[in-house]
Amino acid sequence: MRVLKDILYKVSLVSTVGDMEQVIGEIHFDSRKVKQGDLFVAIPGTQVDGHDFIPTAIANGASCIVCEQLPSEQLDKVAYIQVVNSPRALGIMASNYYENPSEKLKLVAVTGTNGKTSTVTLLFQLFMEMGYRSGMISTVENRIHDSIVPSSHTTPDSLQLQALLKKMVDAGCTHCFMEASSHAIVQERIAGLHLAGAVFTNITHDHLDYHGTFDEYIKAKKKLFDELAKDAFALVNADDKRGMVMLQNCKSTHQTFALKYPADFKAKVLSNTLEGLELDINNKQIWFRMIGEFNAYNLLGVYGTAVLLGEDEEEVLMQLSKVRGAQGRFDQIHVGGVTAIVDYAHTPDALENVLKTIAGVRTGGEQVITVVGCGGNRDRSKRPLMAKIATQLSDRVILTSDNPRDEEPEAILKEMEAGVNPVDFKKTMTIVDRREAIKTAGILANAGDIILIAGKGHETYQEIKGVKYPFDDRAVALELLELLKKN
Numbered sequence: 088m089r090v091l092k093d094i095l096y097k098v099s100l101v102s103t104v105g106d107m108e109q110v111i112g113e114i115h116f117d118s119r120k121v122k123q124g125d126l127f128v129a130i131p132g133t134q135v136d137g138h139d140f141i142p143t144a145i146a147n148g149a150s151c152i153v154c155e156q157l158p159s160e161q162l163d164k165v166a167y168i169q170v171v172n173s174p175r176a177l178g179i180m181a182s183n184y185y186e187n188p189s190e191k192l193k194l195v196a197v198t199g200t201n202g203k204t205s206t207v208t209l210l211f212q213l214f215m216e217m218g219y220r221s222g223m224i225s226t227v228e229n230r231i232h233d234s235i236v237p238s239s240h241t242t243p244d245s246l247q248l249q250a251l252l253k254k255m256v257d258a259g260c261t262h263c264f265m266e267a268s269s270h271a272i273v274q275e276r277i278a279g280l281h282l283a284g285a286v287f288t289n290i291t292h293d294h295l296d297y298h299g300t301f302d303e304y305i306k307a308k309k310k311l312f313d314e315l316a317k318d319a320f321a322l323v324n325a326d327d328k329r330g331m332v333m334l335q336n337c338k339s340t341h342q343t344f345a346l347k348y349p350a351d352f353k354a355k356v357l358s359n360t361l362e363g364l365e366l367d368i369n370n371k372q373i374w375f376r377m378i379g380e381f382n383a384y385n386l387l388g389v390y391g392t393a394v395l396l397g398e399d400e401e402e403v404l405m406q407l408s409k410v411r412g413a414q415g416r417f418d419q420i421h422v423g424g425v426t427a428i429v430d431y432a433h434t435p436d437a438l439e440n441v442l443k444t445i446a447g448v449r450t451g452g453e454q455v456i457t458v459v460g461c462g463g464n465r466d467r468s469k470r471p472l473m474a475k476i477a478t479q480l481s482d483r484v485i486l487t488s489d490n491p492r493d494e495e496p497e498a499i500l501k502e503m504e505a506g507v508n509p510v511d512f513k514k515t516m517t518i519v520d521r522r523e524a525i526k527t528a529g530i531l532a533n534a535g536d537i538i539l540i541a542g543k544g545h546e547t548y549q550e551i552k553g554v555k556y557p558f559d560d561r562a563v564a565l566e567l568l569e570l571l572k573k574n
């Protein structure tokens with residue numbers, strides 16, 4: 088779809104000037120990418136305002152400008168479209184441009200502080216097992232059936248998102264499971280999507296740097312549910328006290344899942360070991376490869392979603408028991424009697440869950456040694472909390488760097504150290520270099536001990552001052568534990 092007026096279908100317009108029948112080239116929201124005949128959308132950002140780049144976009148050949156404020160000087164050869172909300176307009180236009188691919192798929196969006204990647208990966212694997220060509224949009228990777236498209240964000244920008252969905256439709260996919268991050272919801276990256284349903288996993292402390300307050304963070308998640316259509320389903324975790332908040336004023340059908348409170352989809356944990364989980368779901372006892380109570384929530388959310396999408400309950404449970412879930416989530420490495428667990432826990436709640444899961448499955452006697460850091464250019468208030476949780480729930484803790492990004496690693500670590508209780512000082516040390524930190528954990532560990540390496544999970548790099556250096560916790564742990572075993 089290339090005719091300007093078709094691309095603007097359903098966009099809330101304020102005013103238009105120029106030729107609405109013209110055929111446009113591509114849509115861009117970055118002036119540097121604009122070429123002759125393209126449409127440029129000016130978006131107010133967190134660093135700069137895209138409106139300041141309208142002249143550059145025109146100099147690069149833009150024949151059409153979509154913006155919230157019209158520039159004072161306007162050129163005859165350019166069409167100007169003033170809209171109420173330009174990021175939202177971008178989402179709707181991107182959908183129109185790619186012929187509304189989400190209307191041709193059963194698309195489910197998953198939001199929540201933790202569990203999005205785990206849930207969408209389980210859904211993707213389940214539907215593939217059940218014989219559907221499926222797509223996935225996630226932090227770890229995007230998938231179009233069996234081809235992998237690398238992922239740079241949890242939720243891509245509107246143009247990349249709609250382009251991916253279009254490729255899924257072209258590849259014959261019938262379903263897609265995507266993560267909706269709170270950043271993406273607020274920034275309208277998902278505007279214009281037609282969702283079959285939305286799932287809420289939980290909400291705990293994260294991203295307060297971006298949203299300002301916890302209330303604003305809740306509102307960001309709720310916006311996904313506020314905008315669901317009548318024919319969609321909203322499936323929320325009823326054990327999270329904000330689950331019901333998500334459903335207030337939500338037009339779609341309301342569904343719940345829970346382990347504790349009454350809910351439409353209920354489960355009970357029968358056993359929880361380092362090998363997997365046994366759950367009772369609707370009076371059927373099933374074993375799963377996933378570990379930890381938090382994964383019981385993820386599995387239940389997945390089960391509920393599949394049933395709401397019309398799948399047979401027994402078939403779903405049978406196929407779900409085969410799947411392995413996302414990489415870097417509770418990945419276990421066993422060398423010389425030592426177990427290293429690599430997990431993407433990068434929030435206080437996730438870290439607490441993982442350490443409590445380990446506490447629940449340990450046999451006693453062994454040490455739990457935690458290696459953990461916090462990312463730079465991200466919510467600073469979670470730093471002391473994560474250090475506190477790590478020290479309270481481990482026998483030894485090594486505080487180290489995660490992705491320091493543009494911050495000084497030592498400064499991040501100082502903020503973490505501030506959360507450690509004086510009684511826990513002697514079991515805690517700080518080693519800035521993550522490889523050295525993992526090595527030290529390996530040296531401290533005896534046969535039977537458990538090392539938790541938290542925060543980076545599947546990531547294969549460490550970002551320091553704008554450079555992404557190759558770094559994979561799983562490979563480093565395996566290499567160092569093997570080396571230490573020989574000596």
Ligand SMILES: CC(=O)N[C@H]1[C@@H](OP(=O)(O)OP(=O)(O)OC[C@H]2O[C@@H](n3ccc(=O)[nH]c3=O)[C@H](O)[C@@H]2O)O[C@H](CO)[C@@H](O)[C@@H]1O[C@H](C)C(=O)N[C@@H](C)C(=O)N[C@H](CCC(=O)O)C(=O)O
Binds near residue numbers: 133
């Ligand atoms: C804080 C944040 O989310 N920023 C996102 C945002 O960029 P921004 O608002 O900072 O943009 P900006 O640099 O101020 O520029 C404003 C506008 O001017 C335009 N511009 C700029 C310069 C120029 O020369 N010409 C030009 O046209 C830009 O293209 C943009 O349209 O919009 C960009 C395009 O969609 C995103 O790439 C960018 O993500 C940054 C890189 C990022 O790190 N985001 C993270 C925090 C994020 O989104 N994370 C969530 C997951 C979080 C979680 O749940 O754990 C995710 O979904 O990945």
Ligand SMILES: Nc1ncnc2c1ncn2[C@@H]1O[C@H](COP(=O)(O)OP(=O)(O)OP(=O)(O)O)[C@@H](O)[C@H]1O
Binds near residue numbers: 416544
């Ligand atoms: N349902 C859950 N509740 C609480 N913690 C969870 C849950 N599922 C996973 N976790 C923990 O949170 C970590 C991150 O999980 P996951 O990657 O699925 O979350 P996410 O919501 O996709 O995160 P991101 O915001 O980075 O995309 C896991 O490694 C695990 O420690």
Ligand SMILES: N[C@H](CCC[C@H](N)C(=O)O)C(=O)O
Binds near residue numbers: 226461462465490
């Ligand atoms: N999606 C999350 C990932 C955090 C992962 C952690 N390793 C870090 O770099 O802080 C974010 O962008 O905040």
Ligand SMILES: [Mg+2]
Binds near residue numbers: 205225227241
């Ligand atoms: Mg994720």
